[in-house]
Amino acid sequence: MTVDDLAEYGMERMDDDDIVSFLSTRSFGVLGLSAEETPYLIPMSYGFDGESRLYFGYVVGSQSRKAELSDRADAASFLVYSVETMFHWQSVLATGTLRALPPDETSNATAVEGPMWRPELLETASEADENQYYELQIEEWTGLRHAIEPPSFMQRSSRDRPE
Numbered sequence: 001m002t003v004d005d006l007a008e009y010g011m012e013r014m015d016d017d018d019i020v021s022f023l024s025t026r027s028f029g030v031l032g033l034s035a036e037e038t039p040y041l042i043p044m045s046y047g048f049d050g051e052s053r054l055y056f057g058y059v060v061g062s063q064s065r066k067a068e069l070s071d072r073a074d075a076a077s078f079l080v081y082s083v084e085t086m087f088h089w090q091s092v093l094a095t096g097t098l099r100a101l102p103p104d105e106t107s108n109a110t111a112v113e114g115p116m117w118r119p120e121l122l123e124t125a126s127e128a129d130e131n132q133y134y135e136l137q138i139e140e141w142t143g144l145r146h147a148i149e150p151p152s153f154m155q156r157s158s159r160d161r162p163e
Helices: 003-009 016-024 065-072 102-109 118-127
Strands: 011-013 028-033 038-046 053-059 076-085 090-099 132-149
Touching: 003 011, 016 076, 016 090, 016 132, 028 065, 038 053, 038 065, 053 065, 065 090, 102 132
Parallel strands: none
Antiparallel strands: 011 132, 028 038, 028 076, 053 132, 076 090, 090 132
8 A cells, every 4th residue: 555545544644844953853763875785773872053954863883784884885875753642643755865074073963952962882982982974965754654543442343352
C-alpha cells in the first residue's frame, strides 16, 4: 500500500512547515550511511538550523568508523521519529550530502539554537577525545504522521474479535 492508500486510515503527509517544526523540537534520530555490505545506522543527536541543515557532533578518538564512512559518503539519510502511541506517531526522513566541517565553520554547528542533546557518556568523552562536526545539507525530506483517536472497545478491528 502507498501512503495515499493509507490516508483513509488516518495517515497524512506533513508539509514543509510541519517538518521544520518537527525537526526544530526534536534532538535525536538515526543517521544512515553506506557501508560495504549493509547500511550503517547510528543513533545521533543533532542540531537543526531551522532551514535546510542538520549538524552532528562526533567524538572521534584515534579511530571512528562513523567518521570514516561519513567522509566517504556521497549521500546520507537521517530519520527522526516520535511514537507516543500506536495511534499517534510522526516521522521525518531527510536525505542529502554530508560533509565534515572545517575548524573555521564549526561555529555553524555549535551556534544552532534548539536542542542538541547528547548522552552524558559522550559529553564526558568529548572533553578527552577529539570532536569533529558534520553538516547534512538536506536536499529532500518527507514527513508522515498518524494521529487519530484510539478506537473504543466496540470499534476494535475484526482481527481482535474471536472467530
